[in-house]
Amino acid sequence: MRFDVLVExxxxxxxxxxxxxxxxRALPALGFDGFSxxxxxxxxxxxxxxxxxxxxxxxxxxxxxxFLANPVIEEAEVSLSPxxxxx
Amino acid sequence: MRFDVLVExxxxxxxxxxxxxxxxRALPALGFDGFSxxxxxxxxxxxxxxxxxxxxxxxxxxxxxxFLANPVIEEAEVSLSPxxxxx
Numbered sequence: 001m002r003f004d005v006l007v008e009x010x011x012x013x014x015x016x017x018x019x020x021x022x023x024x025r026a027l028p029a030l031g032f033d034g035f036s037x038x039x040x041x042x043x044x045x046x047x048x049x050x051x052x053x054x055x056x057x058x059x060x061x062x063x064x065x066x067f068l069a070n071p072v073i074e075e076a077e078v079s080l081s082p083x084x085x086x087x
Numbered sequence: 088m089r090f091d092v093l094v095e096x097x098x099x100x101x102x103x104x105x106x107x108x109x110x111x112r113a114l115p116a117l118g119f120d121g122f123s124x125x126x127x128x129x130x131x132x133x134x135x136x137x138x139x140x141x142x143x144x145x146x147x148x149x150x151x152x153x154f155l156a157n158p159v160i161e162e163a164e165v166s167l168s169p170x171x172x173x174x
Contacts, residue, residue: 008093008130023154024133032150034136043095043130046111049121063119067110 003048003056006079007068010041015073044068056080090135090143093166094155097128102160131155143167
């Protein structure tokens, strides 16, 4: 069974985010008002062939903990949906 | 009215993604099988104060086109939900 997976990696609350801070600081001068709490993270998409949704989720969670995210400063949110789409 | 916004920036189909390709190539040797079409993009989250959802969406779309994404090689997907959460 094939799953479409999106892993969003973002910095944990309290960890400095210079990239987000720079964007937030620049926006008013560029004519964009009302933006706050800008945070920049990673979005990793892939397809995964697994027996069922539980197997897929286990595999993705382990992958996130071990390689995709740095658990000291980052947290990962996994969205998993059945069905294949071309990337 | 305050909105929680997630902008996912990903490379357009056909644009080389060396980061994704490297992850995909490494996974089998690390004990992770069944992964394919790995793509790495950006996830930008922020809060936006706007009069209504349409105003918010217009503002975010313009921001994506002008600054957050490079429309030549990247596409942006905007998810917008009402209500404030702390980031």
